[in-house]
Amino acid sequence: MEGRRVKKEAQLYQCGVEEIWQRQTGQLHPRAFARQMGGSQDLIRHLELYAKLEAHDGCVNTVQFNPTGNILVSGSDDKQIIFWDWDAKTKLFSFPSGHGSNVFQARIMPFTDDRSVVTCAADGQVRHAQILENGQVETKRLAKHRGRTHKLAIEPGSPHVFYSCGEDGAVQHFDLRSHTATKLLTCHTFVGNKSQSIEHVRLNAIVIDPRNPYYFAIGGSDEYARVYDIRSYHQDSSTNHDCPVDFFSPQHLIDNDHVNITGLAYSNQGELLVSYNDELIYLFQKEMGLGPNPKSVSVEARNELEVPQVYKGHRNAQTVKGVNFFGPNTEYVVSGSDCGRIFIWKKKGAELVHLMKGDQHVVNCLEPHPYATILATSGLEKNVKIWAPTAEQLISLPDNVEEIMEANKQDREDRSRISLTPDVIMRVLRLQRRQYQPNVESRYSRADFEGEDDDVDENSLLLNGFVNALVQRH
Secondary structure, three states, X not given: OHHHHHHHHHHHHHHHHXXXXXXXXXXXXXXXXXXXXXXXXXXXXXXXXXXXXXXXXXXXXXXXXXXXXXXXXXXXXXOEEEEEEOOOOEEEEEEEOOOOOOEEEEEEOOOOOOOEEEEEEOOOXXXXXXXXXXXXXXXXXXXXXXXXEEEEEEOOOOOOEEEEEEOOOEEEEEEOOOOEXXXXXXXXEEEOOEEEXXXXXXXXXXXXXXXXXXXXXXXXXXXXXXXXXXXXXXXXXXOOOOOOOEEEOOHHHOOOOOOOEEEEEEOOOOOEEEEEOOOOEEEEOHHHOOOOOHHHOOHHHHHOOOOOEEEOOOOOOOOOOOEEEEOOOOOEEEEOOOOOEEEEEEOOOOOEEEEEEOOOOOEEEEEEOOOOOOEEEEEOOOEEEEEEOOOOOOOOOOOOHHHHHHHHHHHHHHHHOOOOOHHHHHHHHHHHHHHHOOOOOOOOOOOOOOOOOOOHHHHHHHHXXXXXXXXXXX
Protein backbone atom coordinates (compact mmCIF):
# COMPACT_ATOMS: atom_id res chain seq x y z
CA MET A 1 0.00 0.00 0.00
CA GLU A 2 2.78 2.43 0.95
CA GLY A 3 4.66 1.58 -2.23
CA ARG A 4 1.63 2.34 -4.40
CA ARG A 5 1.12 5.67 -2.60
CA VAL A 6 4.74 6.72 -3.19
CA LYS A 7 4.51 5.66 -6.84
CA LYS A 8 1.30 7.66 -7.32
CA GLU A 9 2.81 10.78 -5.72
CA ALA A 10 5.90 10.38 -7.89
CA GLN A 11 3.72 10.19 -11.00
CA LEU A 12 1.88 13.35 -9.96
CA TYR A 13 5.20 15.10 -9.36
CA GLN A 14 6.59 13.98 -12.72
CA CYS A 15 3.42 15.14 -14.46
CA GLY A 16 3.78 18.55 -12.85
CA VAL A 17 7.44 18.82 -13.88
CA GLU A 18 6.58 17.95 -17.46
CA GLU A 19 3.87 20.60 -17.62
CA ILE A 20 6.16 23.23 -16.11
CA TRP A 21 8.79 22.35 -18.74
CA GLN A 22 6.22 22.67 -21.52
CA ARG A 23 5.12 26.02 -20.10
CA GLN A 24 8.70 27.34 -19.92
CA THR A 25 9.55 26.20 -23.45
CA GLY A 26 6.39 27.63 -24.97
CA GLN A 27 4.82 24.26 -25.78
CA LEU A 28 1.93 24.92 -23.39
CA HIS A 29 -0.04 28.16 -23.40
CA PRO A 30 -0.03 29.93 -19.99
CA ARG A 31 -3.82 29.72 -19.76
CA ALA A 32 -3.80 26.00 -20.57
CA PHE A 33 -1.03 25.51 -18.00
CA ALA A 34 -3.08 27.29 -15.34
CA ARG A 35 -6.14 25.21 -16.14
CA GLN A 36 -4.23 21.93 -16.00
CA MET A 37 -2.36 22.70 -12.81
CA GLY A 38 -5.33 24.41 -11.15
CA GLY A 39 -7.24 21.14 -11.10
CA SER A 40 -4.43 19.18 -9.47
CA GLN A 41 -5.62 17.15 -6.50
CA ASP A 42 -2.44 18.10 -4.65
CA LEU A 43 -3.34 21.77 -5.07
CA ILE A 44 -6.82 21.10 -3.69
CA ARG A 45 -5.29 19.36 -0.68
CA HIS A 46 -3.22 22.49 0.05
CA LEU A 47 -6.37 24.60 0.52
CA GLU A 48 -6.50 26.38 3.87
CA LEU A 49 -8.11 29.48 5.34
CA TYR A 50 -6.54 32.52 3.69
CA ALA A 51 -8.79 35.34 4.88
CA LYS A 52 -11.79 36.02 7.08
CA LEU A 53 -13.71 39.07 5.84
CA GLU A 54 -15.72 40.68 8.64
CA ALA A 55 -18.06 43.67 8.29
CA HIS A 56 -21.58 42.24 8.05
CA ASP A 57 -23.98 42.22 10.99
CA GLY A 58 -25.91 39.08 10.09
CA CYS A 59 -25.71 35.75 8.27
CA VAL A 60 -23.91 36.08 4.93
CA ASN A 61 -26.20 34.46 2.38
CA THR A 62 -24.43 35.21 -0.88
CA VAL A 63 -20.87 35.58 -2.16
CA GLN A 64 -19.65 36.08 -5.72
CA PHE A 65 -16.42 37.02 -7.50
CA ASN A 66 -16.56 39.55 -10.30
CA PRO A 67 -15.62 38.23 -13.78
CA THR A 68 -11.95 39.22 -13.41
CA GLY A 69 -11.74 37.68 -9.94
CA ASN A 70 -10.20 40.64 -8.11
CA ILE A 71 -13.38 41.74 -6.30
CA LEU A 72 -15.84 39.79 -4.15
CA VAL A 73 -19.41 40.94 -3.46
CA SER A 74 -21.48 39.70 -0.52
CA GLY A 75 -25.00 40.16 0.85
CA SER A 76 -26.43 39.44 4.27
CA ASP A 77 -29.34 39.41 6.69
CA ASP A 78 -28.26 42.96 7.55
CA LYS A 79 -29.52 43.97 4.05
CA GLN A 80 -26.12 45.45 3.14
CA ILE A 81 -24.11 44.78 -0.02
CA ILE A 82 -20.33 44.82 0.49
CA PHE A 83 -17.54 44.94 -2.10
CA TRP A 84 -14.24 43.39 -0.96
CA ASP A 85 -10.65 43.35 -2.11
CA TRP A 86 -10.40 39.75 -0.94
CA ASP A 87 -6.68 39.41 -1.70
CA ALA A 88 -5.84 42.44 0.47
CA LYS A 89 -8.45 41.24 3.01
CA THR A 90 -10.10 44.67 3.07
CA LYS A 91 -13.56 46.12 2.57
CA LEU A 92 -13.79 48.49 -0.40
CA PHE A 93 -17.25 49.95 0.20
CA SER A 94 -20.82 49.01 1.10
CA PHE A 95 -24.33 50.25 0.43
CA PRO A 96 -27.87 49.46 1.60
CA SER A 97 -29.57 47.10 -0.82
CA GLY A 98 -32.97 48.71 -0.49
CA HIS A 99 -34.50 45.39 0.50
CA GLY A 100 -36.76 45.17 3.53
CA SER A 101 -35.41 41.80 4.64
CA ASN A 102 -32.55 39.31 4.31
CA VAL A 103 -30.57 39.53 1.06
CA PHE A 104 -30.38 36.06 -0.48
CA GLN A 105 -28.32 36.75 -3.58
CA ALA A 106 -26.22 39.53 -5.11
CA ARG A 107 -24.68 39.27 -8.56
CA ILE A 108 -22.39 41.62 -10.51
CA MET A 109 -23.51 41.89 -14.13
CA PRO A 110 -20.66 41.11 -16.58
CA PHE A 111 -19.10 43.79 -18.80
CA THR A 112 -20.37 46.64 -16.62
CA ASP A 113 -17.06 47.63 -14.99
CA ASP A 114 -18.50 46.13 -11.76
CA ARG A 115 -21.01 48.99 -11.52
CA SER A 116 -24.23 47.04 -12.08
CA VAL A 117 -25.48 44.69 -9.33
CA VAL A 118 -28.73 42.73 -9.16
CA THR A 119 -30.12 41.37 -5.89
CA CYS A 120 -33.03 39.35 -4.51
CA ALA A 121 -34.22 38.82 -0.97
CA ALA A 122 -36.68 37.40 1.54
CA ASP A 123 -39.00 40.34 0.90
CA GLY A 124 -39.65 38.94 -2.60
CA GLN A 125 -38.11 41.91 -4.37
CA VAL A 126 -35.67 41.81 -7.27
CA ARG A 127 -33.63 45.02 -7.30
CA HIS A 128 -30.95 46.70 -9.42
CA ALA A 129 -28.13 48.80 -7.98
CA GLN A 130 -26.15 51.16 -10.21
CA ILE A 131 -22.81 52.44 -8.87
CA LEU A 132 -22.26 55.95 -10.25
CA GLU A 133 -19.01 57.65 -11.19
CA ASN A 134 -19.16 59.82 -8.06
CA GLY A 135 -19.36 56.78 -5.83
CA GLN A 136 -23.07 57.13 -5.07
CA VAL A 137 -25.34 54.12 -5.51
CA GLU A 138 -28.85 54.22 -6.94
CA THR A 139 -31.13 51.25 -6.32
CA LYS A 140 -34.55 50.52 -7.75
CA ARG A 141 -37.07 47.73 -7.56
CA LEU A 142 -37.53 45.80 -10.78
CA ALA A 143 -40.17 43.27 -9.72
CA LYS A 144 -41.59 41.38 -6.78
CA HIS A 145 -42.41 37.72 -6.21
CA ARG A 146 -45.18 36.63 -3.85
CA GLY A 147 -42.91 35.17 -1.19
CA ARG A 148 -39.16 34.81 -0.82
CA THR A 149 -36.93 35.12 -3.89
CA HIS A 150 -33.94 32.84 -3.41
CA LYS A 151 -31.88 32.91 -6.60
CA LEU A 152 -30.91 34.80 -9.75
CA ALA A 153 -29.31 33.46 -12.93
CA ILE A 154 -27.40 35.74 -15.31
CA GLU A 155 -27.38 34.97 -19.02
CA PRO A 156 -23.71 34.11 -19.77
CA GLY A 157 -21.85 37.12 -21.14
CA SER A 158 -24.84 39.45 -20.99
CA PRO A 159 -24.66 42.77 -19.11
CA HIS A 160 -28.45 43.11 -19.35
CA VAL A 161 -30.38 39.82 -19.12
CA PHE A 162 -31.04 37.66 -16.08
CA TYR A 163 -33.73 35.50 -14.44
CA SER A 164 -35.22 35.10 -10.98
CA CYS A 165 -37.15 32.35 -9.20
CA GLY A 166 -39.21 32.47 -6.02
CA GLU A 167 -41.33 30.56 -3.58
CA ASP A 168 -44.40 31.57 -5.58
CA GLY A 169 -43.21 29.12 -8.25
CA ALA A 170 -42.65 31.90 -10.78
CA VAL A 171 -39.68 32.40 -13.10
CA GLN A 172 -39.21 35.97 -14.30
CA HIS A 173 -37.07 37.31 -17.15
CA PHE A 174 -35.36 40.72 -16.84
CA ASP A 175 -33.73 43.05 -19.34
CA LEU A 176 -31.96 46.01 -17.73
CA ARG A 177 -32.08 48.01 -20.99
CA SER A 178 -35.81 48.45 -20.48
CA HIS A 179 -35.97 47.75 -16.73
CA THR A 180 -38.87 45.43 -17.42
CA ALA A 181 -39.74 42.02 -15.99
CA THR A 182 -41.63 39.31 -17.86
CA LYS A 183 -43.18 36.41 -16.01
CA LEU A 184 -42.25 33.37 -18.06
CA LEU A 185 -43.99 30.58 -16.17
CA THR A 186 -45.28 29.25 -12.89
CA CYS A 187 -43.92 25.82 -12.01
CA HIS A 188 -46.58 23.31 -10.92
CA THR A 189 -46.53 19.91 -9.28
CA PHE A 190 -47.65 16.67 -10.89
CA VAL A 191 -50.88 14.83 -10.19
CA GLY A 192 -51.38 11.66 -12.20
CA ASN A 193 -49.94 12.22 -15.68
CA LYS A 194 -50.51 15.97 -15.77
CA SER A 195 -49.02 19.04 -14.21
CA GLN A 196 -51.49 20.27 -11.61
CA SER A 197 -52.58 23.88 -12.06
CA ILE A 198 -53.48 24.41 -8.40
CA GLU A 199 -50.33 23.75 -6.37
CA HIS A 200 -47.11 25.43 -7.40
CA VAL A 201 -43.55 24.32 -6.69
CA ARG A 202 -41.75 26.68 -4.30
CA LEU A 203 -38.51 27.37 -6.15
CA ASN A 204 -35.12 27.54 -4.43
CA ALA A 205 -32.69 27.45 -7.35
CA ILE A 206 -32.25 28.46 -10.99
CA VAL A 207 -29.16 27.94 -13.18
CA ILE A 208 -28.33 28.38 -16.89
CA ASP A 209 -26.42 25.79 -18.92
CA PRO A 210 -23.13 27.52 -19.87
CA ARG A 211 -22.72 25.34 -22.96
CA ASN A 212 -26.20 26.12 -24.24
CA PRO A 213 -27.64 29.29 -22.65
CA TYR A 214 -31.03 28.60 -24.22
CA TYR A 215 -31.59 26.04 -21.45
CA PHE A 216 -32.13 26.78 -17.77
CA ALA A 217 -32.94 24.46 -14.85
CA ILE A 218 -35.02 25.09 -11.73
CA GLY A 219 -35.56 23.15 -8.51
CA GLY A 220 -37.68 23.48 -5.40
CA SER A 221 -40.25 21.76 -3.24
CA ASP A 222 -40.50 18.44 -5.05
CA GLU A 223 -38.18 15.75 -6.37
CA TYR A 224 -37.71 17.03 -9.93
CA ALA A 225 -35.07 19.29 -11.44
CA ARG A 226 -36.81 20.74 -14.49
CA VAL A 227 -35.07 21.98 -17.64
CA TYR A 228 -36.71 24.59 -19.91
CA ASP A 229 -35.93 25.98 -23.36
CA ILE A 230 -36.15 29.77 -23.20
CA ARG A 231 -36.83 29.99 -26.95
CA SER A 232 -40.34 28.66 -26.55
CA TYR A 233 -41.11 31.50 -24.12
CA HIS A 234 -39.57 34.25 -26.22
CA GLN A 235 -41.98 33.31 -28.99
CA ASP A 236 -45.04 33.99 -26.85
CA SER A 237 -44.37 35.28 -23.34
CA SER A 238 -48.08 35.81 -22.72
CA THR A 239 -48.90 32.10 -22.53
CA ASN A 240 -47.26 31.59 -19.11
CA HIS A 241 -47.28 27.84 -19.81
CA ASP A 242 -45.29 25.37 -17.74
CA CYS A 243 -43.67 23.07 -20.32
CA PRO A 244 -40.26 21.68 -19.32
CA VAL A 245 -38.28 19.87 -21.98
CA ASP A 246 -36.70 17.47 -19.49
CA PHE A 247 -36.94 16.24 -15.91
CA PHE A 248 -34.24 14.77 -13.66
CA SER A 249 -34.62 12.80 -10.42
CA PRO A 250 -32.98 9.78 -8.77
CA GLN A 251 -35.31 6.83 -9.24
CA HIS A 252 -35.75 6.17 -5.53
CA LEU A 253 -36.98 9.74 -4.97
CA ILE A 254 -39.69 9.70 -7.64
CA ASP A 255 -43.12 10.05 -6.00
CA ASN A 256 -41.44 10.93 -2.69
CA ASP A 257 -43.54 13.72 -1.19
CA HIS A 258 -40.99 14.58 1.50
CA VAL A 259 -37.95 15.80 -0.45
CA ASN A 260 -37.05 19.13 -1.99
CA ILE A 261 -34.16 20.57 -3.96
CA THR A 262 -32.05 23.28 -2.31
CA GLY A 263 -29.25 23.76 -4.87
CA LEU A 264 -28.41 23.31 -8.55
CA ALA A 265 -25.26 23.82 -10.63
CA TYR A 266 -24.20 23.21 -14.23
CA SER A 267 -20.67 22.05 -15.06
CA ASN A 268 -18.64 23.30 -18.02
CA GLN A 269 -19.58 20.01 -19.70
CA GLY A 270 -23.33 20.56 -19.29
CA GLU A 271 -23.80 18.10 -16.41
CA LEU A 272 -26.49 19.00 -13.86
CA LEU A 273 -25.69 18.80 -10.14
CA VAL A 274 -28.66 18.54 -7.77
CA SER A 275 -28.59 18.81 -3.95
CA TYR A 276 -31.59 17.57 -1.95
CA ASN A 277 -32.71 18.60 1.51
CA ASP A 278 -31.74 15.89 4.01
CA GLU A 279 -30.73 13.58 1.18
CA LEU A 280 -27.67 13.41 -1.06
CA ILE A 281 -26.12 15.17 -4.05
CA TYR A 282 -26.54 13.71 -7.54
CA LEU A 283 -24.75 14.38 -10.85
CA PHE A 284 -26.88 13.88 -13.98
CA GLN A 285 -25.67 13.50 -17.54
CA LYS A 286 -28.05 14.77 -20.22
CA GLU A 287 -29.00 11.27 -21.28
CA MET A 288 -30.28 10.52 -17.77
CA GLY A 289 -33.32 12.76 -18.23
CA LEU A 290 -36.88 11.47 -17.97
CA GLY A 291 -38.16 13.54 -20.87
CA PRO A 292 -40.92 16.19 -20.90
CA ASN A 293 -43.40 14.01 -18.96
CA PRO A 294 -41.78 11.81 -16.30
CA LYS A 295 -45.10 10.29 -15.27
CA SER A 296 -45.39 8.67 -18.69
CA VAL A 297 -42.06 6.84 -18.31
CA SER A 298 -42.53 3.23 -17.25
CA VAL A 299 -40.62 1.71 -14.37
CA GLU A 300 -38.90 -0.62 -16.85
CA ALA A 301 -37.72 2.32 -18.93
CA ARG A 302 -36.49 4.16 -15.84
CA ASN A 303 -34.50 1.08 -14.81
CA GLU A 304 -32.63 1.20 -18.11
CA LEU A 305 -31.33 4.71 -17.44
CA GLU A 306 -27.79 5.15 -16.17
CA VAL A 307 -27.57 5.80 -12.43
CA PRO A 308 -26.32 9.30 -11.50
CA GLN A 309 -23.08 9.79 -9.55
CA VAL A 310 -23.78 10.23 -5.82
CA TYR A 311 -21.85 12.42 -3.35
CA LYS A 312 -22.32 11.66 0.33
CA GLY A 313 -20.95 12.37 3.78
CA HIS A 314 -22.42 15.84 4.33
CA ARG A 315 -25.74 16.85 5.92
CA ASN A 316 -28.22 19.24 4.29
CA ALA A 317 -31.17 19.77 6.64
CA GLN A 318 -31.05 23.01 8.60
CA THR A 319 -30.84 25.60 5.81
CA VAL A 320 -31.34 26.04 2.07
CA LYS A 321 -27.83 25.08 0.94
CA GLY A 322 -26.18 25.64 -2.37
CA VAL A 323 -23.91 23.23 -4.20
CA ASN A 324 -21.22 23.95 -6.78
CA PHE A 325 -18.45 22.72 -9.00
CA PHE A 326 -14.83 23.62 -8.31
CA GLY A 327 -11.66 23.64 -10.37
CA PRO A 328 -10.83 25.20 -13.77
CA ASN A 329 -12.48 22.28 -15.58
CA THR A 330 -15.14 21.63 -12.91
CA GLU A 331 -13.20 18.58 -11.73
CA TYR A 332 -14.59 18.73 -8.19
CA VAL A 333 -17.91 19.05 -6.38
CA VAL A 334 -18.22 21.21 -3.24
CA SER A 335 -20.95 21.46 -0.62
CA GLY A 336 -21.46 22.87 2.84
CA SER A 337 -22.90 20.86 5.70
CA ASP A 338 -24.88 21.18 8.91
CA CYS A 339 -21.75 20.04 10.74
CA GLY A 340 -20.08 23.31 9.71
CA ARG A 341 -17.65 21.67 7.28
CA ILE A 342 -16.86 22.11 3.60
CA PHE A 343 -16.79 18.86 1.62
CA ILE A 344 -14.78 18.59 -1.60
CA TRP A 345 -15.20 15.45 -3.72
CA LYS A 346 -13.66 14.47 -7.02
CA LYS A 347 -16.41 14.79 -9.60
CA LYS A 348 -15.47 11.51 -11.24
CA GLY A 349 -15.81 8.70 -8.72
CA ALA A 350 -17.00 10.94 -5.82
CA GLU A 351 -13.87 10.39 -3.71
CA LEU A 352 -13.70 12.81 -0.77
CA VAL A 353 -10.38 14.64 -1.15
CA HIS A 354 -10.64 17.52 1.34
CA LEU A 355 -12.64 18.49 4.42
CA MET A 356 -12.41 21.93 6.02
CA LYS A 357 -14.09 23.55 9.02
CA GLY A 358 -15.95 26.48 7.51
CA ASP A 359 -18.42 27.66 10.16
CA GLN A 360 -19.31 27.13 13.80
CA HIS A 361 -22.84 26.18 12.74
CA VAL A 362 -23.62 25.62 9.04
CA VAL A 363 -21.92 26.32 5.70
CA ASN A 364 -24.42 27.45 3.04
CA CYS A 365 -22.65 29.22 0.16
CA LEU A 366 -19.64 28.15 -1.87
CA GLU A 367 -18.38 30.25 -4.77
CA PRO A 368 -15.33 29.32 -6.89
CA HIS A 369 -12.97 31.93 -8.27
CA PRO A 370 -13.43 32.40 -12.05
CA TYR A 371 -9.99 31.02 -12.90
CA ALA A 372 -7.80 30.44 -9.80
CA THR A 373 -7.97 27.64 -7.24
CA ILE A 374 -9.65 29.94 -4.72
CA LEU A 375 -12.93 29.32 -2.90
CA ALA A 376 -15.20 31.78 -1.07
CA THR A 377 -17.68 30.44 1.51
CA SER A 378 -20.20 31.70 4.02
CA GLY A 379 -22.71 30.36 6.51
CA LEU A 380 -24.49 31.38 9.68
CA GLU A 381 -21.52 33.32 10.99
CA LYS A 382 -21.27 37.01 10.11
CA ASN A 383 -18.24 36.70 7.85
CA VAL A 384 -16.94 35.51 4.50
CA LYS A 385 -14.07 33.03 4.36
CA ILE A 386 -11.52 32.78 1.55
CA TRP A 387 -9.71 29.47 1.00
CA ALA A 388 -6.45 29.31 -0.96
CA PRO A 389 -3.79 26.61 -1.62
CA THR A 390 -1.25 28.23 0.69
CA ALA A 391 -0.60 25.36 3.13
CA GLU A 392 3.06 24.35 3.29
CA GLN A 393 2.18 20.65 3.49
CA LEU A 394 -0.53 18.50 2.00
CA ILE A 395 -3.54 18.47 4.32
CA SER A 396 -4.87 14.98 4.91
CA LEU A 397 -8.44 14.14 5.77
CA PRO A 398 -9.00 14.29 9.55
CA ASP A 399 -8.55 11.08 11.51
CA ASN A 400 -12.21 11.14 12.52
CA VAL A 401 -13.57 11.66 8.99
CA GLU A 402 -15.47 8.36 9.08
CA GLU A 403 -17.11 9.32 12.38
CA ILE A 404 -18.11 12.73 10.97
CA MET A 405 -19.68 11.19 7.88
CA GLU A 406 -21.40 8.44 9.87
CA ALA A 407 -22.87 10.98 12.31
CA ASN A 408 -24.26 13.00 9.40
CA LYS A 409 -25.68 9.83 7.85
CA GLN A 410 -27.26 8.72 11.12
CA ASP A 411 -28.89 12.11 11.67
CA ARG A 412 -30.26 12.04 8.13
CA GLU A 413 -31.65 8.52 8.46
CA ASP A 414 -33.24 9.26 11.83
CA ARG A 415 -34.98 12.32 10.46
CA SER A 416 -36.13 10.50 7.30
CA ARG A 417 -38.38 8.30 9.45
CA ILE A 418 -40.50 11.36 10.30
CA SER A 419 -43.11 12.17 7.66
CA LEU A 420 -43.02 15.88 6.84
CA THR A 421 -44.37 17.72 3.82
CA PRO A 422 -42.01 20.08 1.96
CA ASP A 423 -44.14 23.00 3.19
CA VAL A 424 -43.52 22.05 6.82
CA ILE A 425 -39.83 21.41 6.11
CA MET A 426 -39.38 24.89 4.59
CA ARG A 427 -41.20 26.47 7.51
CA VAL A 428 -39.01 24.69 10.06
CA LEU A 429 -35.88 25.77 8.16
CA ARG A 430 -36.99 29.40 8.41
CA LEU A 431 -37.64 29.06 12.13
CA GLN A 432 -34.24 27.47 12.72
CA ARG A 433 -32.60 30.30 10.82
CA ARG A 434 -34.26 32.90 13.05
CA GLN A 435 -33.12 31.08 16.18
CA TYR A 436 -29.51 31.11 14.96
CA GLN A 437 -29.64 34.91 14.51
CA PRO A 438 -31.87 36.25 17.31
CA ASN A 439 -30.38 39.73 17.16
CA VAL A 440 -31.07 40.31 13.48
CA GLU A 441 -34.41 42.01 12.93
CA SER A 442 -36.72 40.36 10.42
CA ARG A 443 -39.67 42.20 8.96
CA TYR A 444 -42.33 40.08 7.32
CA SER A 445 -45.93 40.94 6.45
CA ARG A 446 -48.88 38.81 5.46
CA ALA A 447 -48.98 40.63 2.16
CA ASP A 448 -45.44 39.48 1.42
CA PHE A 449 -45.84 35.89 2.62
CA GLU A 450 -49.35 34.60 2.33
CA GLY A 451 -50.17 31.69 4.58
CA GLU A 452 -47.25 32.23 6.96
CA ASP A 453 -48.29 32.34 10.59
CA ASP A 454 -46.52 35.05 12.57
CA ASP A 455 -47.63 33.74 15.94
CA VAL A 456 -44.39 33.32 17.89
CA ASP A 457 -45.87 30.84 20.36
CA GLU A 458 -47.20 28.59 17.62
CA ASN A 459 -43.90 28.76 15.73
CA SER A 460 -41.98 27.81 18.86
CA LEU A 461 -44.29 24.87 19.48
CA LEU A 462 -43.82 23.68 15.92
CA LEU A 463 -40.04 23.87 16.10
CA ASN A 464 -39.82 22.33 19.56
CA GLY A 465 -42.12 19.51 18.58
CA PHE A 466 -40.04 18.82 15.50
CA VAL A 467 -36.79 18.76 17.46
CA ASN A 468 -38.31 16.56 20.18
CA ALA A 469 -39.45 14.09 17.56
CA LEU A 470 -35.90 13.87 16.26
CA VAL A 471 -34.49 13.36 19.74
CA GLN A 472 -36.90 10.53 20.42
CA ARG A 473 -35.60 8.71 17.37
CA HIS A 474 -32.09 8.42 18.82
